[in-house]
Amino acid sequence: MENYLRNWRNDLLERQQYAAAIFVGDKLLALTGSDTDAIALAQTHFADGDYTRPLTLLTRTQLPQRSRAARYLAAHCHVKLGRYDAALALLGDKNPTHLATTADSARRKLQHMTAGLSSRQHAKSKASRDERADRSEERDFEEAGNIKYEAGMCYLRGLCFAQQNAFDRAKECYKDAVRIDIQCFEAMDQLMQNKLMGPAEEWDFLESLNFDSISADQTDAQEAAAFTRNLYITRLSKYARPAEFAAAMETLCTHYRLADNADMLLAQAETLFTSSRFEQALDMTSAVLDADAYNFACMPLHLALLFQLEQVNALFALAHDLADSHPQEPCTWLAVGTYYLATERIPEARTYFSKASLMNPHFGPAWIGFAHTFAAEGEGDQAIAAYSTAARLFQGTHLPQLFLGMQELALDNLAIAREYLTTAYNLCDRDPLLINEIGVCAFKEGSYEAAIRHFDLALRLSEEAGAGPHQYRATRLNLAHALRRQKRYNEALEQFNEVIRLGRNDCDTFASKALTLLELDRPLDATLALHQGLALSPQDPVAGELLTRALTQLGTEPLMSKTEEKNIDASLKEKLASSVQVRRSRRREIP
Structure with missing residues (x-):
């Protein structure tokens, strides 16, 4: 029975x-x-x-x-x-760290076991090495099921500490959970998703893990360890060790045929996003959502890409669909807030970002969006408070620190801004936007050579990443200003022309170009540039003042040398004579 x-x-x-x-x-x-x-x-x-x-x-x-x-x-x-x-x-608040296993401990045990063996004994022991290596540890007296439950309880401790805002203790619990059971993906996911570690710390942690402890058939244990390691690599920061990340993706996508898997596509989209290749990244996230319309792991990145590419209609349709189908999800109201932010309806955007953060107080993207609404209205102090909350929640990512630095730059608090930007740089030293902001800080401090070096580096990083030229035209404009301040006028003029060619057609850019031309004693060209700028913004006071200066300079200097005047006169007389001759010949042809 x-x-x-x-x-x-x-x-x-x-x-x-x-x-x-x-x-x-x-x-x-x-x-x-x-x-x-x-x-x-x-x-x-x-x-x-x-x-x-x-x-x-x-x-x-x-x-x-x-x-x-x-x-x-x-x-x-x-x-x-x-x-x-x-x-x-x-x-209890103590983790069973005696059950943890690391790569270093496994190597030490292996050395201890093989020490003093003859070459024949060493070869004979190779087949069962892993089995005997674990017998020296206390965890070997535990059943495999109990070890997994102990890892799961470490994960639950981490969740509890995170809810109490004890993020350092939560991080240690998650790390111990993975050390005890390498297959405790929930803990690994919390570490990566919530950015509790910086890029370097993530890789150090990965290198410390003993993937050989995976419980699998001994015939494919090595392959299982390598496969799991590659899966975890795809979850790490996309800035550090790009070659190893690319190798792991290549193995998973080709050898294991996971190229169309949602997690692989999302990892590639994150890489493209960090490289400012937004169109290609959007293709990846759209492919994920086409297969699984409510993949909420992909949704924040997809929303960021739609916002970046100004696809307002797509944002509206997605937000409306989520509000109908998943009103209980914080990501739904993140989507609604992003739509209102894209349409510059800042109060409504703030309301919905706030709603998302109330539903999940540890939802970092909602706090970032909430802070953006204050930054958009110039409310620096409130923006800084919201970005600080995001920095506390996402300790391992450089973005909140970067945004804090940008806000302090806007308030001309240069010392504080440099401190935030330096902290962000220590977390990620290959983000072109961050390098650009460090250059802006140096520019405001009057260190124009340092600013030029940073702007050049930001442009080089953007080009290496394959970003489109329009993605970094603001950096090129900053470089032009720095070159002008350093009195390298010809180089500055070249950069201004490139910025205008890339589509930055506003009065300020034309006025800056005109100022450079005036420094090069080219008042006529400066006048033409200022007319282009004033056609866009007729009431601009700076452009108007520069135009007066250019016209005054034109009045005191001849437009052409005497030789140029004679050549033009001769050319005009020749054209006039040719025109008269043509008209006479036409009269003769009339019957």
Whole structure:
């Protein structure tokens, strides 16, 4: 009868008929009274979305005190119910670090085991090396299932600490979870998704992991370790070690045929986004959403790309669809806020960004958008406060620090701005936008040579990344201003012309070009440039003042030398004579 009920319950679970499975599981538990059947019934309640009944069942029988699986499930119920203090009380605040394994410890054990062996003994031991290497560790006395539950409980501790804003402790819990069980992807995902580590720290952590500890068939253990490592590499920062990232992507996409997998496409889109290749990145995210319209892992990047490329209609359609289908998702209101920000309806955008951050206080993109609304209205202090919150939530990414630096630059707090920008540079030294802002800071400090070096570097990085020329024309304009201030007028004029060729047609650019031409004693060309600028903005006071100066200079200097005047006079007389001769010949042809 017991086997019959278990098979019946399992069959119902396979069809997600949880109510029926609970009914059968309850009868099975009444018959057996076993811990295994009690945990299975509690897990069925959990799968059905009921987190109170499994807690009652487990605590009534005191299962969490004698079973790791029961303790993990009970703590998970507390987390789902938002009872983080109760979850920590059940889990304890100490991680079982004695169960962790690292690459260094594995190498030391291997050296210790093979020391003193003859070459024949060494060769003989090679086949079973991994099995014997683990016997010196305390974790070897634990069952594999218990180790996974211990890793899962480290992950739950991390969630609890994160909810209490203890992000450093949360980070250590997530890292210990992965060290204990390399396949604890939930913990790895929290580390990467929430940017709790900087790029260098991410790679150091990855190198410290013992992928050989993966429990797999010994015949393909090495391949499983390499495959898992490559998967984790795709989750790391796209700025550090681009060659290794490209190699991992190549292996996964070609050898394992994962080129069309959503996570691979998203990783490639993130790489393209960091390189300012927005059109190609949007193609990738659109492919992901075409296959899975509500892939919320992809949604923030997709929204950022639509905003960057000014695709307002697509933003509206996506936001409207999400509001209808997923009103409970913070990403939905991020989309609505992004649409209003793109249409410059700042109060509405702020409302919806705020709503997204209230639904999930640790949703970094919502805080970034919320801060952008204050920056758009020139509310520097409030923008700085919001960016600071994002910096606290996303400690491993340079973007909040970059935005803080930009705000301080706008307020002319140069010392504070440089401090923020330096912090961002230590996290990421290959972002062209960041290098440009450091150049702006140097420009405002009067260090024009340093500014020129930074602008040149930003342009070079953008070109190496394959970004389109229009993506970095603002940097080229900054370079032109720095060259002009350094009295390298011909080089500055070349840059101004390139900026205008790339489509930056505004009065300020033409006025700056005219100022450079005046410094080169070319008042006529300066006048022409100023007329182009004033055609765009007739009331611009700077352009008007420069035009007066150019016309005054024109009045005191001849437009042409005497030789040029004689050549033009001769050319005009020749053209006039030719015209008269043509008219006479036409008269003779009239019948």
